Amino acid sequence: MxxxxxxxxxxxxxxxxxxxEILKDVDLTFEDKGINVITGPNGSGKSTLIxxxxxxxxxxxxxxxxxxxxxxxxxxxxxxxxxxTIAFQxxxxxxxxxxxxxxxxxxxxxxxxEDMCDCLSSVGLCARNYIDRAVxxxxxxxxxKRIELAMAVAKGGEVFLLDEPEAGIDLWSFEDxxxxxxxxxxxxxxxxxxxxxxxxxxDKIFLFDHDKITSAGRGDDMFALLTKRPAQCWRNLQxx
Amino acid sequence: MDRTDSELLETIAGLHDIPEGSFNIRKxxxxxxxxxxxxxxxxxxxDKDGIDIVVKAGVVKKSVHIPVLLTVGxxxxxxxxxxxxxxxxxxxxxxxxxxxxxxxGDAEHDGVHTFHLEKGAKVKYIERHYASGDGTGKKSxxxxxxxxxxxxxxxxxxxxxxxxxxSTVRKTYATLGKNAQLIVKEKILTDSEESAVTDFKVYLxxxxxxxxxxSRSVAKGKSVQKFGSDLIGKNECFxxxxxxxxxxxxxxxxxxxxxxxxxxxxxxxxxxxxxxxxGEQLLKLMSLGxxxxxxxxxxIKGFLN
Numbered sequence: 001m002x003x004x005x006x007x008x009x010x011x012x013x014x015x016x017x018x019x020x021e022i023l024k025d026v027d028l029t030f031e032d033k034g035i036n037v038i039t040g041p042n043g044s045g046k047s048t049l050i051x052x053x054x055x056x057x058x059x060x061x062x063x064x065x066x067x068x069x070x071x072x073x074x075x076x077x078x079x080x081x082x083x084x085t086i087a088f089q090x091x092x093x094x095x096x097x098x099x100x101x102x103x104x105x106x107x108x109x110x111x112x113x114e115d116m117c118d119c120l121s122s123v124g125l126c127a128r129n130y131i132d133r134a135v136x137x138x139x140x141x142x143x144x145k146r147i148e149l150a151m152a153v154a155k156g157g158e159v160f161l162l163d164e165p166e167a168g169i170d171l172w173s174f175e176d177x178x179x180x181x182x183x184x185x186x187x188x189x190x191x192x193x194x195x196x197x198x199x200x201x202x203d204k205i206f207l208f209d210h211d212k213i214t215s216a217g218r219g220d221d222m223f224a225l226l227t228k229r230p231a232q233c234w235r236n237l238q239x240x
Numbered sequence: 241m242d243r244t245d246s247e248l249l250e251t252i253a254g255l256h257d258i259p260e261g262s263f264n265i266r267k268x269x270x271x272x273x274x275x276x277x278x279x280x281x282x283x284x285x286x287d288k289d290g291i292d293i294v295v296k297a298g299v300v301k302k303s304v305h306i307p308v309l310l311t312v313g314x315x316x317x318x319x320x321x322x323x324x325x326x327x328x329x330x331x332x333x334x335x336x337x338x339x340x341x342x343x344x345g346d347a348e349h350d351g352v353h354t355f356h357l358e359k360g361a362k363v364k365y366i367e368r369h370y371a372s373g374d375g376t377g378k379k380s381x382x383x384x385x386x387x388x389x390x391x392x393x394x395x396x397x398x399x400x401x402x403x404x405x406x407s408t409v410r411k412t413y414a415t416l417g418k419n420a421q422l423i424v425k426e427k428i429l430t431d432s433e434e435s436a437v438t439d440f441k442v443y444l445x446x447x448x449x450x451x452x453x454x455s456r457s458v459a460k461g462k463s464v465q466k467f468g469s470d471l472i473g474k475n476e477c478f479x480x481x482x483x484x485x486x487x488x489x490x491x492x493x494x495x496x497x498x499x500x501x502x503x504x505x506x507x508x509x510x511x512x513x514x515x516x517x518x519g520e521q522l523l524k525l526m527s528l529g530x531x532x533x534x535x536x537x538x539x540i541k542g543f544l545n
Contacts, residue, residue: 076523077526077532079532080526084527088524092518094543095484095543096456096543096544097539102442105528149244155528179455
């Protein structure tokens with residue numbers, strides 16, 4: 001179980017010099033199994049929350065507990081080795097590092113073609129065409145995004161943090177994404193997304209607005225409320 | 241050959257033993273072994289130190305090894321090697337020099353290599369420089385490479401220096417005829433107080449000639465690297481220079497690319513990027529379970545791959 005206890009996070013505004021609150025007193029619990037989708041308007045702190053869970057940033061206040069242990073002060077490497085796995089919203093490019101090498105670094109072992117086929121076909125890519133290619137500017141945004149997800153699959157783990165996994169993936173490939181989520185269903189999956197198809201797959205949906213969780217609930221209940229009047233989804237929830 | 245010789249030979253030329261075909265192995269200024277064949281003839285020079293390597297017209301899928309070993313201090317040599325590549329020939333030339341200096345005197349090897357490629361000739365030239373040894377003596381290379389490509393000739397050069405070399409000044413000149421092509425991939429790693437200077441000057445004289453120079457360098461410690469390139473487009477041609485450098489510690493990289501479109505039909509591009517390893521690259525690799533040091537090593541290894 002992953003618990004966020006009274007998490008607050010502030011950064012200094014470079015222009016004004018004042019502290020700006022990104023997250024305020026967030027209390028959240030993610031069960032061991034299930035797909036959790038965090039949604040909400042841009043700038044509401046969703047991606048920041050993911051970064052705090054992975055250990056990229058430390059909260060200004062509050063604690064992160066994993067299976068009852070306080071991991072607030074643990075770094076990225078330690079959390080990764082504990083089973084935390086992240087797929088970035090914007091994949092990173094590496095000059096000279098091949099898809100094969102990155103998948104091997106992710107899985108922590110040498111991989112044969114069959115292993116790589118398994119990872120890459122799960123994101124709709126043919127291993128033969130990709131394993132020797134460098135993960136650099138020669139790949140399209142959509143290809144990089146799929147490789148990012150394939151790395152998460154190759155690494156495995158207990159807690160999967162997927163920041164807008166659908167960004168850059170064409171509509172026709174959504175089924176591939178949904179299949180990945182199905183494959184991870186016995187893990188703790190936390191997805192940041194605005195996409196209806198992804199919200200539909202959620203066991204639990206969390207709505208973020210202005211630095212905090214405003215609503216949380218079962219996937220289908222929340223989904224019905226969010227989609228009743230999409231342009232006014234926040235009012236739908238407040239009225240309910 | 242002793243163990244040091246074997247290790248150097250494997251590092252610079254990938255050789256485990258004396259190779260087949262044509263070769264010329266030089267050690268501490270003297271000939272260690274040579275084999276000349278009918279297709280690729282190796283003739284020692286009479287007026288100065290060095291050899292002529294003559295590849296007959298039409299010889300394809302052949303290779304020639306010409307490694308140099310230097311295992312003593314207080315030694316400096318300049319060697320002149322001239323390559324004559326016949327019409328339509330297609331060969332791989334594996335050069336390279338390994339210095340092992342345990343002494344306090346300096347060891348320096350300067351190879352002046354001149355390539356004459358006849359029409360339609362193709363050369364893949366692999367040059368590796370490596371130095372080891374705990375002596376206080378310097379380990380230096382100052383190679384000069386001159387390339388003359390006639391019509392439709394193609395020269396591909398892979399130049400690698402991955403450690404131990406105290407100082408190097410590398411100069412490469414090329415003149416390209418009609419449809420001729422030059423492809424250069426250079427990789428350099430320097431550390432501590434080492435210095436590396438590379439300079440390219442390429443004349444794109446012929447119509448539709450092409451040059452593509454990619455330099456990747458990593459500078460660690462307090463080392464200094466200077467990269468200079470000068471492309472001169474005298475015809476309808478295409479030239480591209482890319483210099484990417486990663487800085488670590490207190491190292492410094494200076495990149496000075498120059499392009500000169502003498503002909504209005506010339507198309508010349510240069511790109512240069514120097515900086516530290518991007519923080520997001522380290523974070524990504526650390527999120528896969530690597531430590532910061534392991535992540536840094538993986539980025540550098542890939543970059544110089």
